[in-house]
Amino acid sequence: MAATETQLILSVGLIEKDVNGDTLWVWCYPSVGSDLRKVLLSKCCLTQGSRDFHIFVFGQFCRTWYYITTTEVQEPTALQKVTHFSVVITAKDFNPEKYAALSRILCRVYNKHGSPVKMMEAYVAVLTKGICQSDENGSFLIKDYDVRKAYLAGSVKDVVSQFGMETIILYTALMLRKRIVVHHPRIEALLEFTRVLPTLAWHRKDWSIVHPYVHLTDVELEDLKKCPGYVAGFVDPEVSNRADLFDVFVNLPDSVITISQGAKEAMAMGKLHKDIGCVIVESAEDADRSDSQVIKDISLKTKEILANLVSLAHESEDAKITYEGLKRHHFPPATENFLFHLAAAEQFLRI
Numbered sequence: 001m002a003a004t005e006t007q008l009i010l011s012v013g014l015i016e017k018d019v020n021g022d023t024l025w026v027w028c029y030p031s032v033g034s035d036l037r038k039v040l041l042s043k044c045c046l047t048q049g050s051r052d053f054h055i056f057v058f059g060q061f062c063r064t065w066y067y068i069t070t071t072e073v074q075e076p077t078a079l080q081k082v083t084h085f086s087v088v089i090t091a092k093d094f095n096p097e098k099y100a101a102l103s104r105i106l107c108r109v110y111n112k113h114g115s116p117v118k119m120m121e122a123y124v125a126v127l128t129k130g131i132c133q134s135d136e137n138g139s140f141l142i143k144d145y146d147v148r149k150a151y152l153a154g155s156v157k158d159v160v161s162q163f164g165m166e167t168i169i170l171y172t173a174l175m176l177r178k179r180i181v182v183h184h185p186r187i188e189a190l191l192e193f194t195r196v197l198p199t200l201a202w203h204r205k206d207w208s209i210v211h212p213y214v215h216l217t218d219v220e221l222e223d224l225k226k227c228p229g230y231v232a233g234f235v236d237p238e239v240s241n242r243a244d245l246f247d248v249f250v251n252l253p254d255s256v257i258t259i260s261q262g263a264k265e266a267m268a269m270g271k272l273h274k275d276i277g278c279v280i281v282e283s284a285e286d287a288d289r290s291d292s293q294v295i296k297d298i299s300l301k302t303k304e305i306l307a308n309l310v311s312l313a314h315e316s317e318d319a320k321i322t323y324e325g326l327k328r329h330h331f332p333p334a335t336e337n338f339l340f341h342l343a344a345a346e347q348f349l350r351i
Helices: 003-007 034-043 096-113 116-129 147-151 156-175 187-194 197-204 218-225 237-241 271-285 291-313 323-327 333-345
Strands: 009-018 023-029 056-061 064-072 082-091 131-134 138-141 179-183 230-234 248-251 256-259
Touching (some): 034 064, 034 082, 034 218, 082 096, 096 131, 096 138, 156 256, 156 333, 179 187, 291 333, 323 333
Parallel strands (some): 179 230, 179 248
Antiparallel strands (some): 064 082
16 A cells, blocks of 8 residues: 555544534544634534535535535444534545545444544554454455546436536536536535536546535635636525636536636537537447446547647647647637637647
8 A cells, every 4th residue: 555545634523513502623633724624614514503414525625625424423322412423534635435434434433432532543543554444343444445436436427418418518618627616405416416527527637626515605715716727516506696706607406507708708619519519428328338438438539639739739849839820720710719728728828
């Protein structure tokens, strides 16, 4: 096991709800900054009154991923005055399944012993050896959770099934590093949908663009706006009125995708987009093709487009594309426009 694998975990924390209905951040090892702590408390369902109970949520803030598992206290337990608690793990990497498995074990340890000490022992065992195990609480082995599995855990076929040819809008927005905002009142639906979208731009393997659970607070929006392009999930319907936050808006319950006025020129569609859209839809609708095969089909089409871009770039001395150079090829207007903006996104453009 590579040492770097264990170095990805940053901290473990504990939030408790007591018999009086008070919710408090009670413990952390080694530490969490005050801004991040406030965000984590706001994400924990125990601080959200009588709203929905979420067993597991994840997201990121200031380039730190967080994973929160919440449980009701079960008998027998050493926790006398606690009704519910949440284990909060922060980490450098995107891997929901890995941290859900680890936090489930930490929850069982805390429920049984009622002391963060035993939980910290399990956490330190993972940090130092990449494993923690016990007969009654189950075992966790860090090397069982390959990051590629995390990238491929969602279903691109489900996305295409929902949006059909309009999936090309999502593909184009991702390729051009645009800002995609997704709204759904159910956090679980956002977690599932937003994590799939980077597979449409598989050549980048960049999940840092995913912010699956964002609140409309100044501190979170300031953090989001630092990213040049992103996929951000919101449960608050008010986000639909925040045109400053998105180039593409996805109303997930109604299956409606809207391109903002400011992004319409860069996102203009033509024959090339139709060709790519057909590849995506035909592959996804093939019952014999798995999700990973569909991603491969889309990736091959993307590689073809990028190879064309590279050959165009090599026509100039500094291997950069210029608007004048593109004009000489007499591409259809929408294709020329897409290639120009894609060259900028892929850093092939001479400024």
